[in-house]
Amino acid sequence: MTAPTENQDDELINLIARCALRDQAALKTLFERVSPYLNAIAWRILKSKELSNEVLQEAFLQIWNNAASYRPHLAKPLTWMASIARYRALDRLASEQRISAKFVAHHDGIEDMPGGDEPEHSVGASQLRFHLHQCLTTLGDNIKRSIELAYLYGYSREEIAQQFATNTNTVKSWLHRGAERLRLCLESK
Template identity: 35%
Template sequence: MTSEADSGRLLKLIEQVARQDADALHALYDLTAAKLFGLALRILIKREWAEEVLQESYINIWRFAKDYRPGLSAPMTWMSTIVRHRALDYLRRVGDHETEWNDTLDNLLPSFEPDPAERALLSQGATRLGHCLDTLEVAQRQAIALAYLRELPHQDVAQIMQTPLGTVKSWIRRGLAKLKTCLEG
């Protein structure tokens, strides 16, 4: 959905959605759901979470279509922004429950207590990296996981962790320095 014609079609559909046209919302969903789901999944990792965020996002698109201003952003950009914000809000809600957050982090990082069959499959470098990650402070490990495993910008990591941007950058910088020292040693 990158051509000018596609953008024009999306714009017309959003205008119809603003008039509470359910068929237009269905057509808009058919045209954009795959890309927006991919965006949500990239941020959230877990499929169930991405599905929930996508549903919430289309509810917001339905409710706020009348507020869309074509001069400010392209239709797909506007919808992507809604999905991104919903996904970050979802991560904040999950982050409020520390045990859930740690479970989420555990799902991001591979287990470094492998059973014998897994041990045979793991490379020596991956095992060493896992050991080195375990030596980091929790905040450093979380910031690095979000920045590098989820490929989130530092600003998003700061929002998710509800920490000043400078602090997050320091955690990442110091954590990477510790990882480098550990891996070289």
């Protein structure tokens, strides 16, 4: 989307106002008009088609829910919507990084935990590594390898999909199911 003209701004303001009145046709039209632009913002931050599409959906849900609070005299409509998409993308990026860091810390950094020199810690760290290894072996090969690529090596879902010659939704499902199985398995140990 190029820089909006005054008429385009007026159209977007009108569509947002209609969204505030819960006009679903207005939301659809608004989505058609600005989703490529907002998705590009999310993609530049996340570098992932799948994540940027998810963020776009979240952004439009927020636009829908907050349309009544939009004030045209404070921000142009595209600026307001772009900031929503940008903050959603930044939140998602931080969330993905936290998840990845937690997994790596639990898998690789166990020996670096406080008290690492104490014998009890060494035993506990060894047990945790053993249990994690046991739990990983209960996963199917594709799920196990996907988890390793994502959380240990930082591969994106798209990169993992390329490795397995599959689509990103399949990889997303593998990661979700695998993480849940790992959690349940480790909690039972």
